[in-house]
Amino acid sequence: MSTRAELSAPLTCRDQEAEDGIDSEQLLMATMNQDLTEDELNHIKKQWSLEQDELKKQLIVHDDLDFDPDDLDTTLKFVGGVDISFDKENPVNAIASLIVLSFPDLKVVYEKYDRVTMQHPYIPGFLAFREVPHLENMIHELRQNCPQFIPQVILVDGNGILHQRGFGLASHLGVVVNIPTVGVAKKLLYVDDITRDTVKELVQKHLKAKGDYAKLIGKSGIAHGVVFQPIQKTGRPLFISIGHRISLESCIKVVLKTCIHKNPEPIRQADLRSRRMIEAQAAWKSNQ
Template sequence: MDVNIDQLKKFQLEIAKSVVLEKKDYPLEYFEFIVGVDLTFNTNEGIVCFSVFDMNEKKMEYFFERDKIKFPYIPGFLAFRELPLINKLYEKLHKELFNDKKVLFFIDGHGLSHPRKAGIATHFGVLNNTFSIGIAKRLLYGKIQDENFFENKQKLFSFVIDQNFSQIAVAIKTEYLKRKRIMNSKVLYISVGNKLNLKNSFELFVNFYKKYNFIPTEEAHNYLQKIRKKKEYEKKLF
């Protein structure tokens, strides 16, 4: 598959221009559904899972979709590889479940903490005009504001800044959540996807965990692992 990097960069810059950064803060209770989004890959097939938590009924449901993945893996351009499958499931659930409900999406990946401020959480939020937050396991762009963040055991979170010293994410040690690791990582990077501000994004992430004791993207991740194991087991049987 031929890929025009310059065209992709241009599209990302257009996405970044369309981001809505809210000044006001939304409480957790504002949202009717909290959704965790994660993907896994098996050869040329992708599987996406939405862990959908109903804030009124306090119950979780899992939905997944699978399809062939044609776009190659290129760091910094993961949205072009993963978003078609994510949107395929989103469109189904938007009609069947979400409708006009207030939904917050936690997406495995970056939002504005991206070289062109257009990570997958931002792509998704802008294209679907919805609230989104990026939860990444690795730093893609920028640097930790506190230079001794990793060495200082007392320091449990710090801002991530870009080359202009703008705050683009919050790095949080999983120890802050009383966990040794989360999805095999000791640090998570929380960034704005769309329709929120950084402070509010961080607070929503932390408050949700403190209240319900789980991370939506991790729930989606764990469900995907079960699907993969089942598929591998079925292959052995046949």
């Protein structure tokens, strides 16, 4: 099944950057476009902190799954991927995408795209309050219209508990939709005194082949996630973290099984298909 949104402007895919998953130029534009005073921003941060703390109480960081992570080929049937891409000229406008793949063949069985407008400013540590409502709506629609394709686990282009407040986009989404989620980031969010040098040393020491990983253990002694080698040849690692209702060990197993290329296939497909829509819209506009 495929449901496509009408697009009115070319979009550019979000590149996961340090903070929560938005690059510095988009961050500046997104913040400026909201036209809020410092007091208003502080009020929002206080309110969101309280809401985030309440949601975090529901967070489950062990396996609460309807599939066996040690027998994925037999027990895992559907895996989801989500992504949001922003309008290059006006990043409060975006397209949200939800892709569901069958497993283990990793074929797209459901795709949904929504044209959305960001209703809230971007504030570091609180990206989920901008993005999750749109993703939640799409998952709700999937449940209503095509419940046979509800994913047993969703891979999120962003962080889970590897986050300055221990509750990133993947965790927030998992809690509100009550589906296991895995955070998969392309760039590291530095928390708990985990530094670039720390990661570089881990990569050089432990990441030699596809599937190799090393735990990201901070000053507190907590393992916030892992740095993971997704492909055999040398390339940028991924940063995997628990989202919700799944252990770190099971996160690694799911990501490994879905990595044909450098990004897990559910996230990769969400990104590729969004780009195709962007290119088609740009071509249409150029012909007008």
